[in-house]
Amino acid sequence: xxxxxxxxxxxATGAVGxxxxxxxxxxxxxVGELRLLASERSKGKKLTYKGEQIPVQVLDNGxxxxxxxxxxxxxxxxxxxxxxxxxxxGAVVVDNSSAWRMDPEVPLVVPEVNPGAVAGxxxxxxxxxxxxxxxxxxxxxxxxxxAAGIERVVVSTYQAVSGTGQKAIVxxxxxxxxxxxxREPEAKVYPQQIAWNLLPHIDVFKDNGYxxxxxxxxxxxxxxxxxDSIQVSATCVRVPxxxxxxxxxxxxxxxxxxxxxxxxxLSKAPGIKLVDDPANLVYPTPLMAAGQDLTMVGRIxxxxxxxxGIDLFLVADNIRKGAATNAVQIAELxxxxxx
Ligand code: 25A
Ligand code: L14
Numbered sequence: 001x002x003x004x005x006x007x008x009x010x011x012a013t014g015a016v017g018x019x020x021x022x023x024x025x026x027x028x029x030x031v032g033e034l035r036l037l038a039s040e041r042s043k044g045k046k047l048t049y050k051g052e053q054i055p056v057q058v059l060d061n062g063x064x065x066x067x068x069x070x071x072x073x074x075x076x077x078x079x080x081x082x083x084x085x086x087x088x089x090g091a092v093v094v095d096n097s098s099a100w101r102m103d104p105e106v107p108l109v110v111p112e113v114n115p116g117a118v119a120g121x122x123x124x125x126x127x128x129x130x131x132x133x134x135x136x137x138x139x140x141x142x143x144x145x146x147a148a149g150i151e152r153v154v155v156s157t158y159q160a161v162s163g164t165g166q167k168a169i170v171x172x173x174x175x176x177x178x179x180x181x182x183r184e185p186e187a188k189v190y191p192q193q194i195a196w197n198l199l200p201h202i203d204v205f206k207d208n209g210y211x212x213x214x215x216x217x218x219x220x221x222x223x224x225x226x227x228d229s230i231q232v233s234a235t236c237v238r239v240p241x242x243x244x245x246x247x248x249x250x251x252x253x254x255x256x257x258x259x260x261x262x263x264x265x266l267s268k269a270p271g272i273k274l275v276d277d278p279a280n281l282v283y284p285t286p287l288m289a290a291g292q293d294l295t296m297v298g299r300i301x302x303x304x305x306x307x308x309g310i311d312l313f314l315v316a317d318n319i320r321k322g323a324a325t326n327a328v329q330i331a332e333l334x335x336x337x338x339x
Contacts, residue, residue: 004032005335008067008091010082011074012036012056013045015166016096019324020071021049027328030335037063038074064089068339069331072096073323087125092334094127094327098212101128101220108223110135111329112271113142117224118333127330132322133157133213133236133245134220136295139321140249140314142225143269144262148308149254152231155217158239158246159202160286163318164189172240194240202236211236244286245318250303251310259300262310266297271321276300284315291317293325 007024011017017038024031034049037059046053057063059078064070064086072079072086073096083093083100100106107120108128121127130138141150161168168189175185175195185193192199202213210218217234239246257265266272275284276298284296295316303309316322 002030004030005068005339006033006066007031008035008037008064008070010037010059010070010072012047013038013042014073015162015319016073016323019319020073020327021047023324023328025050029328029331035067061085064091067091069094069334071327071331083126092121092125092127092339094129094330096129096323096327098131098216100126101130102223108220109330110138110224110326111333112139113224114226115333118330118338129323129327129330130220130224131216132163132318133159133247134217135322135326136245136314136316137217137247137249138221138224139271139295140266140297143265144251144253145225147265148257150230150251151254152252154250155234156248157234157236159236160241160243160245160318161194161238162243163245169242172242190238194238197240199238200235202238241286243290243317243319244315245322246286246313246315249312249314252306253308253310256308257310259302262300271295272297284313286315289315289317293321295321
């Protein structure tokens with residue numbers, strides 16, 4: 001029989017943590033023991049894994065004794081404090097927060113793009129899971145880059161509220177209900193009403209006028225694709241969608257590609273589903289992408305404004321491929337090759 005692993009999920013009661021548990025089950029990860037961790041607020045809660053009710057434990061310094069793989073999604077502060085504790089206890093951490101992503105000693109991994117980078121986990125015992133918008137974009141950029149060299153990317157995102165966590169999904173639902181009933185909607189999670197609106201603001205503003213989310217798309221793309229020469233400019237927008245981030249991407253390549261070339265390249269690439277038949281009104285949408293693991297690509301066309309330009313539209317489930325699925329895929333690479 002193949003080896004079984006002791007797995008911890010830290011932040012198990014959150015939007016991503018919950019999905020991590022489901023991904024472990026659906027992908028039949030070889031789990032020997034599953035330990036669920038969260039804050040005091042979740043004390044007494046139980047979550048279901050393979051039909052079994054597992055109690056949630058309060059995270060502390062002793063939580064990771066005997067654990068082989070720890071999946072973290074409890075916010076940056078918790079990862080900053082507890083990922084080293086877990087690593088010290090002998091676990092390999094796969095961290096979904098932004099806390100460790102740009103640390104040169106921590107690999108930043110998307111299994112379809114740079115699976116070999118996992119080997120670098122031995123330095124700190126931590127592997128970082130990239131930002132959701134970045135993950136789905138690099139899955140599509142990598143095969144095009146290999147074929148024709150990408151020089152520049154201009155991207156606009158349309159990001160679902162689930163990216164902010166469970167509390168933001170509840171806020172959107174409450175605001176829609178209030179509007180429907182003629183009451184004043186209440187905004188607590190976002191600075192302004194998100195229902196019937198959109199906000200060109202994700203994460204905090206930086207001195208250069210970009211948001212931190214936009215700069216993550218620049219820096220993380222270059223790190224994952226191991227090429228600092230790829231120029232990226234991003235505008236990240238929150239939209240009143242529950243699950244599924246969408247992105248309008250404009251590319252400039254070194255070598256000229258036709259729309260047909262791009263379709264051919266992407267049809268053979270891992271993790272991608274072409275949804276591109278405009279004659280029959282077929283294109284990817286968040287409702288289509290939600291609940292599954294592929295990045296859907298459509299609207300592929302040659303940019304009429306430049307020589308070597310391609311435009312396309314891509315959508316993936318931000319909680320699954322953008323977070324939980326990617327983390328579990330990294331755990332699968334660890335189990336197959338390293339642990
Ligand atoms: O701003 P930060 O700190 O970086 O955090 C950002 C938040 O974004 C989510 C996640 O929220 C995170 O807390 N997140 C992070 N990365 C994400 C990504 N890539 C992402 N979301 C989408 N994509 P979340 O609500 O989805 O999940 C939070 C989980 O982390 C646990 N947790 C938080 N602090 C912890 C901790 N665990 C251990 N130690 C800590 N210090 C958290 O558990 C949850 O599992 P919990 O027990 O705190 O919350 C259980 C439920 O309680 C409700 N709730 C949340 N906040 C409050 C609250 N109730 C009362 N008061 C609150 N302030 C929620 O319903 C939650 O489900
Ligand atoms: O860097 O949509 O993983 O607010 C977590 C919050 C990504 C954006 C990260 C959101 C972010 C997400």
